[in-house]
Amino acid sequence: xxxxxxxxxxxxxxxxxxxxxxxxxxxxxxxxxxxxxxxxxxxxxxxxxxxxxxxxxxxxxxxxxxxxxxxxxxxxxxxxxxxxxxxxxxxxxxxxxxxxxxxxxxxxxxxxxxxxxxxxxxxxxxxxxxxxxxxxxxxxxxxxxxxxxxxxxxxxxxxxxxxxxxxxxxxxxxxxxxxxxxxxxxxxxxxxxxxxxxxxxxxxxxxxxxxxxxxxxxxxxxxxxxxxxxxxxxxxxxxxxxxxxxxxxxxxxxxxxxxxxxxxxxxxxxxxxxxxxxxxxxxxxxxxxxxxxxxxxxxxxxxxxxxxxxxx
Amino acid sequence: xxxxxxxxxxxxxxxxxxxxxxxxxxxxxxxxxxxxxxxxxxxxxxxxxxxxxxxxxxxxxxxxxxxxxxxxxxxxxxxxxxxxxxxxxxxxxxxxxxxxxxxxxxxxxxxxxxxxxxxxxxxxxxxxxxxxxxxxxxxxxxxxxxxxxxxxxxxxxxxxxxxxxxxxxxxxxxxxxxxxxxxxxxxxxxxxxxxxxxxxxxx
Numbered sequence: 001x002x003x004x005x006x007x008x009x010x011x012x013x014x015x016x017x018x019x020x021x022x023x024x025x026x027x028x029x030x031x032x033x034x035x036x037x038x039x040x041x042x043x044x045x046x047x048x049x050x051x052x053x054x055x056x057x058x059x060x061x062x063x064x065x066x067x068x069x070x071x072x073x074x075x076x077x078x079x080x081x082x083x084x085x086x087x088x089x090x091x092x093x094x095x096x097x098x099x100x101x102x103x104x105x106x107x108x109x110x111x112x113x114x115x116x117x118x119x120x121x122x123x124x125x126x127x128x129x130x131x132x133x134x135x136x137x138x139x140x141x142x143x144x145x146x147x148x149x150x151x152x153x154x155x156x157x158x159x160x161x162x163x164x165x166x167x168x169x170x171x172x173x174x175x176x177x178x179x180x181x182x183x184x185x186x187x188x189x190x191x192x193x194x195x196x197x198x199x200x201x202x203x204x205x206x207x208x209x210x211x212x213x214x215x216x217x218x219x220x221x222x223x224x225x226x227x228x229x230x231x232x233x234x235x236x237x238x239x240x241x242x243x244x245x246x247x248x249x250x251x252x253x254x255x256x257x258x259x260x261x262x263x264x265x266x267x268x269x270x271x272x273x274x275x276x277x278x279x280x281x282x283x284x285x286x287x288x289x290x291x292x293x294x295x296x297x298x299x300x301x302x303x304x305x306x307x308x309x310x311x312x
Numbered sequence: 313x314x315x316x317x318x319x320x321x322x323x324x325x326x327x328x329x330x331x332x333x334x335x336x337x338x339x340x341x342x343x344x345x346x347x348x349x350x351x352x353x354x355x356x357x358x359x360x361x362x363x364x365x366x367x368x369x370x371x372x373x374x375x376x377x378x379x380x381x382x383x384x385x386x387x388x389x390x391x392x393x394x395x396x397x398x399x400x401x402x403x404x405x406x407x408x409x410x411x412x413x414x415x416x417x418x419x420x421x422x423x424x425x426x427x428x429x430x431x432x433x434x435x436x437x438x439x440x441x442x443x444x445x446x447x448x449x450x451x452x453x454x455x456x457x458x459x460x461x462x463x464x465x466x467x468x469x470x471x472x473x474x475x476x477x478x479x480x481x482x483x484x485x486x487x488x489x490x491x492x493x494x495x496x497x498x499x500x501x502x503x504x505x506x507x508x509x510x511x512x513x514x515x
Contacts, residue, residue: 061348069348077483080347130481132349177482248482267478268425271417272410280339280350285412 185241365395434471
């Protein structure tokens with residue numbers, strides 16, 4: 001009976017767990033903003049961010065789930081490992097080396113590199129190749145903003161990202177599960193796409209490390225493994241980068257990795273997915289996976305001449 | 313005495329199931345009891361317990377031989393049936409959570425994906441063993457034929473380990489543990505079959 005009563009309350013009327021948990025931070029941030037505004041600083045993004053036109057209105061995956069269920073092999077192969085093993089991961093100081101076919105190759109302190117970039121929030125679906133999905137409010141900025149700042153040369157056709165190599169902080173990098181450091185890449189038009197996002201955090205603020213902070217890639221029309229985390233190297237190149245998963249299992253993971261219900265993983269179907277919403281009974285019904293994870297209108301033109309069955 | 317022990321072992325075998333029920337109730341109340349992906353947690357937990365109970369069941373004869381404790385055999389039917397119990401749960405969750413009770417899509421999945429095929433086969437192989445697990449069936453089939461039939465448990469366990477192995481993306485640590493235990497148990501059986509034959513040949 002008690003249980004029945006609980007379901008009578010529509011979920012929209014319940015304060016989201018994240019907001020509840022972060023209420024103190026929210027108040028702190030709000031009062032800090034007031035102080036900052038008084039001395040003429042700009043408004044921090046977490047307070048100022050408006051809803052993005054790319055946002056999905058589907059129920060968000062609660063913060064607790066987003067931050068405790070992560071594929072981040074540098075911190076352990078179990079999805080429950082990173083929340084424990086990444087707890088002490090240092091987010092500052094952080095340097096990012098930009099190299100290759102670009103006008104301004106250099107090693108930057110992350111805060112210098114991001115200076116002047118306005119932070120925003122994007123609520124995206126995230127579809128993992130393992131058939132589960134989440135709805136995550138990412139905090140960050142479009143990758144195109146950073147690329148324009150760095151000014152790649154016309155010869156650059158691809159952008160390559162690498163995670164930091166740090167065996168002391170990432171103990172699993174001692175085990176050769178994948179070829180470390182984790183490498184990913186995008187074609188330049190994919191990198192410049194309006195959806196392509198660099199996230200510095202989730203739920204309106206920076207961090208946590210298990211979700212890829214201080215900075216990670218988010219490409220919502222591709223499988224989650226494209227989202228390289230803790231990026232330390234960015235290279236502009238004319239050669240298609242070989243990603244860590246392509247190298248580990250080329251017959252199972254390709255460069256494009258676009259979400260596609262019609263192209264199965266060699267070992268399992270990709271037609272359906274389990275949406276993680278925090279509840280247990282809404283999970284019991286699997287949902288249909290959408291082409292390009294529901295972002296067809298923004299991305300399909302990039303693949304008009306590509307056979308996605310072969311270029312999975 | 314043996315009856316009390318049987319009741320205790322039965323309750324012990326039920327503990328993983330009761331913990332999952334508790335997890336479901338807590339999750340329904342909004343607690344974080346089964347992690348971010350409760351269905352996966354339940355699927356993996358029941359899957360693990362199928363393999364554990366199959367290996368426990370297979371370990372009983374070798375343990376009896378090593379320790380001389382013949383009473384162990386009395387628990388073999390129960391542990392075997394618990395392996396079957398957890399595989400019914402495992403299969404039901406797979407069917408409901410992946411296909412929402414659609415038979416056609418499930419059959420398609422079983423037919424096209426090898427790790428599913430082999431897992432399903434392991435489950436199906438257990439059905440005749442569960443049905444014929446009574447004393448009545450032993451007399452009906454005759455001890456020798458019954459024993460032959462129940463060797464299917466080896467095939468079922470091999471299917472189970474392969475199923476896990478093919479499901480893993482890269483890190484084989486966990487399925488490897490089951491594979492090693494299963495290999496040791498299989499080697500022990502082969503040795504007990506081969507050794508007396510070698511001895512009679514030599515004599």
